Amino acid sequence: MFAAATIAVLITMSLALVRAMLGPTVFDRILALNMFGTKTVLFISVLGFLLGRPDFLDLALVYALMNFIGVVAVLRYFQARAREDSEGQEGG
Amino acid sequence: MGIYSLLSASWMLLLDAPDVAFTEAAVGAGVSTVLILVTLFLTSPVDKDSGRKRLLPLLVVVITGAALAYGTLDMPEVGDPNAPNVIYVAPRYLEQSPSEIGIPNVVTSVLASYRGYDTLGETAVILTAGIGVILLLARTRRKDGPVARDPPRSENRLSLLRVVTGVLLPYILLLALYVQFHGDYGPGGGFQAGVIFAAAFILYSLVFGYPSARRVVPSGSLRFLMALGLLLYIGVGVWALLEGGEFLNYSALDPHHPSHGQHLGIFLIELGVGITVAATITAIFFSFARRTQP
Amino acid sequence: MTALEITRDVLGWVFLLGGSVLSIAGGIGLLRFPDFYTRIHAGGLTDTGGAGLVMAGLLVQSDSLLVAVKLVIVLFFLFLTGPTATHALARAALTAGVKPLLAPESEEDDPSTT
Numbered sequence: 424m425f426a427a428a429t430i431a432v433l434i435t436m437s438l439a440l441v442r443a444m445l446g447p448t449v450f451d452r453i454l455a456l457n458m459f460g461t462k463t464v465l466f467i468s469v470l471g472f473l474l475g476r477p478d479f480l481d482l483a484l485v486y487a488l489m490n491f492i493g494v495v496a497v498l499r500y501f502q503a504r505a506r507e508d509s510e511g512q513e514g515g
Numbered sequence: 516m517g518i519y520s521l522l523s524a525s526w527m528l529l530l531d532a533p534d535v536a537f538t539e540a541a542v543g544a545g546v547s548t549v550l551i552l553v554t555l556f557l558t559s560p561v562d563k564d565s566g567r568k569r570l571l572p573l574l575v576v577v578i579t580g581a582a583l584a585y586g587t588l589d590m591p592e593v594g595d596p597n598a599p600n601v602i603y604v605a606p607r608y609l610e611q612s613p614s615e616i617g618i619p620n621v622v623t624s625v626l627a628s629y630r631g632y633d634t635l636g637e638t639a640v641i642l643t644a645g646i647g648v649i650l651l652l653a654r655t656r657r658k659d660g661p662v663a664r665d666p667p668r669s670e671n672r673l674s675l676l677r678v679v680t681g682v683l684l685p686y687i688l689l690l691a692l693y694v695q696f697h698g699d700y701g702p703g704g705g706f707q708a709g710v711i712f713a714a715a716f717i718l719y720s721l722v723f724g725y726p727s728a729r730r731v732v733p734s735g736s737l738r739f740l741m742a743l744g745l746l747l748y749i750g751v752g753v754w755a756l757l758e759g760g761e762f763l764n765y766s767a768l769d770p771h772h773p774s775h776g777q778h779l780g781i782f783l784i785e786l787g788v789g790i791t792v793a794a795t796i797t798a799i800f801f802s803f804a805r806r807t808q809p
Numbered sequence: 810m811t812a813l814e815i816t817r818d819v820l821g822w823v824f825l826l827g828g829s830v831l832s833i834a835g836g837i838g839l840l841r842f843p844d845f846y847t848r849i850h851a852g853g854l855t856d857t858g859g860a861g862l863v864m865a866g867l868l869v870q871s872d873s874l875l876v877a878v879k880l881v882i883v884l885f886f887l888f889l890t891g892p893t894a895t896h897a898l899a900r901a902a903l904t905a906g907v908k909p910l911l912a913p914e915s916e917e918d919d920p921s922t923t
Contacts, residue, residue, distance in 0.1 A: 438836030
């Protein structure tokens, strides 16, 4: 049963990847990235069970953390850029 | 880029190398992404033409690369079962580790004890890289560069992001400590823990603003910590010397029970690695972030 | 097979299958929904929900307390960060000016400005 779940998660990951490549706006891509990250966490967890090595969970936890930080970072970046641009227009 | 790193980490997992996957996940997905973003913010999208042709550096790089490639010709093929390290070294580590060192995680025992010199060198390299970055980015920002400020007051002091991050941060630090000390038994250890620790500070800085982050971690303390870790590592080695053993031979630390000495030595040097890595990565991030301030 | 083992396996299958279906549905939704904000619904909801179910499936199948506790921790973390990330994302998109598909054409009709 773990194998089935693993495959399902992999499928979802590739779907998210497609959206990441397509997504007309950058926010679509960020959404896809977030989803990809969560799915990876799931993937690692299920894989851990599949291979009989539950210490993979520690890794899954760290991964979840990094995914979150990554998304926050990207958002801050775009926010800062947007503020930058609007200030440039006001002043320039 | 985050996705690529995730894929690499998954692949490493499949190859049954969780410690490496761990480090890859922590560094590649989190820290590298953040650093690249800050760099993107600070630079303009268009390349500036530097004017002069840089021939000499190119030559140096090419020659060094060629020399290194030539050196690898002598090495055995990847996966060659007759390679010396497979016949002599690896089995010895795998067989002797339980009795000589006695911690379940062989990766840690190899990294921290059998190959302790390498790890010492790596830690020194990390420290040096950090110092390099700090020096390179030390110039104050020119007036016309991009600026990022603390999030404006219009963003609620109690916005969802802030609240959730605030709740999470202590647990992230706890996770870092867990990974640091659990490295003997499961995947983990100094490097990974250091990265997670730094990630907590980076997250704080991202959500609450660089000036607030700076108030929490002054640069003086940061630099002190960067060096402290490495010093700790070297200190352990010297202690072994003073006890009559070789440099970094942890068995000498406790002459009556060599494996206790090993445990103590590994514990201390992992701690040293963790401290230096955490401080250095945070310092690198701060160096970048500082450039976004007026 | 004892009754407990059977129950565990059945529950495990149900949860894992449910979680997988939910996740895939979310992935499809991500691709087929017409605009960004609806996609957030598809993505965020199924992400967290699917993760919850899958983790529940793993929990039921776990062999030791330590593993179960870790699973709960990861789940808790996902529950906390997932919605936060999508919230922050939606907010950022809104301030950046991304318009929903059915945005009102004139200022009068727009409920958020009256």
